[in-house]
Amino acid sequence: MVTMDVDNKFFSVGLMILATLVVAKLISWLLMSRSGKRLPPVVNTWPVIGGLLRFLKGPIVMLREEYPKLGSVFTLNLLNKKITFLIGPEVSAHFFKAPESDLSQQEVYQFNVPTFGPGVVFDVDYSVRQEQFRFFTEALRVNKLKAYVDQMVTEAEDYFSKWGDSGEVDLKYELEHLIILTASRCLLGREVRDKLFDDVSALFHDLDNGMLPISVIFPYLPIPAHRRRDQARKKLSEIFASIINSRKRSEQCENDMLQCFIDSKYKNGRPTTESEVTGLLIAALFAGQHTSSITSTWTGGYLLRHKEYLSAVSEEQKNLMKKHGKKVDHDILSEMDVLYRSIKEALRLHPPLIMLLRSSHSDFSVQTREGKEYDIPKGHIVATSPYFANRLPHIYKEPDTYDPERFAAGREEDKVAGAFSYISFGGGRHGCLGEPFAYLQIKAIWSHLLRNFELELVSPFPEIDWNAMVVGVKGKMMVRYKRRELSFD
Numbered sequence: 478m479v480t481m482d483v484d485n486k487f488f489s490v491g492l493m494i495l496a497t498l499v500v501a502k503l504i505s506w507l508l509m510s511r512s513g514k515r516l517p518p519v520v521n522t523w524p525v526i527g528g529l530l531r532f533l534k535g536p537i538v539m540l541r542e543e544y545p546k547l548g549s550v551f552t553l554n555l556l557n558k559k560i561t562f563l564i565g566p567e568v569s570a571h572f573f574k575a576p577e578s579d580l581s582q583q584e585v586y587q588f589n590v591p592t593f594g595p596g597v598v599f600d601v602d603y604s605v606r607q608e609q610f611r612f613f614t615e616a617l618r619v620n621k622l623k624a625y626v627d628q629m630v631t632e633a634e635d636y637f638s639k640w641g642d643s644g645e646v647d648l649k650y651e652l653e654h655l656i657i658l659t660a661s662r663c664l665l666g667r668e669v670r671d672k673l674f675d676d677v678s679a680l681f682h683d684l685d686n687g688m689l690p691i692s693v694i695f696p697y698l699p700i701p702a703h704r705r706r707d708q709a710r711k712k713l714s715e716i717f718a719s720i721i722n723s724r725k726r727s728e729q730c731e732n733d734m735l736q737c738f739i740d741s742k743y744k745n746g747r748p749t750t751e752s753e754v755t756g757l758l759i760a761a762l763f764a765g766q767h768t769s770s771i772t773s774t775w776t777g778g779y780l781l782r783h784k785e786y787l788s789a790v791s792e793e794q795k796n797l798m799k800k801h802g803k804k805v806d807h808d809i810l811s812e813m814d815v816l817y818r819s820i821k822e823a824l825r826l827h828p829p830l831i832m833l834l835r836s837s838h839s840d841f842s843v844q845t846r847e848g849k850e851y852d853i854p855k856g857h858i859v860a861t862s863p864y865f866a867n868r869l870p871h872i873y874k875e876p877d878t879y880d881p882e883r884f885a886a887g888r889e890e891d892k893v894a895g896a897f898s899y900i901s902f903g904g905g906r907h908g909c910l911g912e913p914f915a916y917l918q919i920k921a922i923w924s925h926l927l928r929n930f931e932l933e934l935v936s937p938f939p940e941i942d943w944n945a946m947v948v949g950v951k952g953k954m955m956v957r958y959k960r961r962e963l964s965f966d
């Protein structure tokens with residue numbers, strides 16, 4: 478009798494647990510299906526370090542494998558973090574438009590702090606950062622750009638005047654070098670360009686080499702590259718402090734970004750400190766230098782590979798020379814639409830920043846092109862990829878083909894699918910502030926080359942250097958040149 482009772486008790490408790498589980502499952506299923514929302518699918522990996530291994534193989538390799546299987550929204554478990562990828566304009570609008578309180582850059586871009594230095598950009602609250610980005614915006618206004626362009630043109634003329642009548646060069650190296658010189662002139666100022674160029678570029682080199690993939694996870698790891706980075710940052714501070722003081726003492730005023738940052742004031746009337754000015758200049762150089770030199774190199778590679786496009790850009794230069802003579806200024810560069818499209822297309826295929834990141838502070842939902850809805854919980858890292866998104870076949874016809882005319886009136890493939898279809902410069906709230914500067918600089922260089930040289934690619938078309946932090950051209954890009962004057966009669 479007693480045993481029967483005990484059995485019955487166990488049976489009823491078991492039944493209750495089972496019933497509770499079934500009801501709980503049913504409620505959650507009902508809630509889920511009523512809202513129609515779900516968590517994104519998860520990349521299938523080995524436990525614990527599987528996600529890390531997939532990521533280390535290369536994020537683009539992982540995207541190529543997973544996008545066809547999982548679609549435009551999916552999550553990768555990376556150690557203790559969850560990274561949710563949002564690929565394509567249909568699902569990435571929130572990524573670009575969300576306020577900093579919902580999706581922030583601060584945590585994911587922290588690794589820049591030891592390079593840029595204290596008190597600037599990702600080391601300060603968003604309200605201060607916004608003010609500092611206002612300084613950038615002001616330093617890159619059209620009236621300032623007009624003055625920078627004259628300096629860009631002079632630098633290109635001087636640089637290429639040192640080439641012989643004919644010869645062979647590594648165009649990648651040449652363009653990198655010219656862009657550092659130009660950036661020094663327009664951004665860092667006359668003192669650095671004329672007197673301190675070698676010292677300052679060596680220090681920037683150390684800063685650059687101190688930003689390694691490992692620095693993203695452990696920015697303060699005591700390794701020689703980080704020690705050299707910290708020493709270089711300190712020396713740069715001293716050099717700029719002395720330049721800033723001497724400008725202030727002599728009340729001399731120059732047409733460069735350094736001057737703009739010296740003259741900038743926060744809303745409460747406080748002027749920038751020397752350390753902030755140095756940090757903002759380093760940030761400008763890091764944002765603009767490799768990105769621009771990589772883009773000018775790919776542009777050259779594609780134009781020299783595709784004779785029809787080379788003829789089209791040369792023809793445009795001839796027409797502009799007929800109209801304006803040899804002069805090149807801001808407004809004339811702005812008329813170079815064919816060259817603009819050629820650069821834009823090289824940048825579509827090869828955005829130097831292949832992955833953009835944010836940290837999510839509140840839940841949000843996205844809807845895919847197929848109508849599926851996903852909830853992305855707060856706490857996830859959210860990522861999108863300019864490299865992958867710029868080659869989506871439902872947006873770009875034959876996406877791996879170099880075809881600058883896809884941006885011409887009548888086609889405008891980057892506009893047809895709506896905003897955020899072309900994201901080499903990011904977009905929305907944190908879109909690149911240096912885009913016009915970058916185009917002007919690359920156009921100034923290429924209009925000079927097209928007008929003054931016959932060029933031929935003599936090495937094989939370059940591959941992509943996936944190992945670099947800013948992804949560019951692997952190895953050399955050898956080019957044979959012959960001096961000539963483009964005839965425009």
Ligand code: HEM
Pocket residue numbers: 582610613761762764765766768769772828829830833834900901902903904906907908909910911912914915
């Ligand atoms: C071809 C050249 C360039 C490319 C491809 C490029 C690309 C980008 C991208 C993708 C972002 C957005 C990052 C994100 O959303 O996380 C960005 C932001 C930014 N870029 Fe550029 N950039 C270029 C040149 C420049 C230059 C020349 C400057 C300045 C002189 C510059 C200054 C900035 C700044 C200040 C931001 C931050 C904007 C913000 O967060 O509000 N960039 N750039």
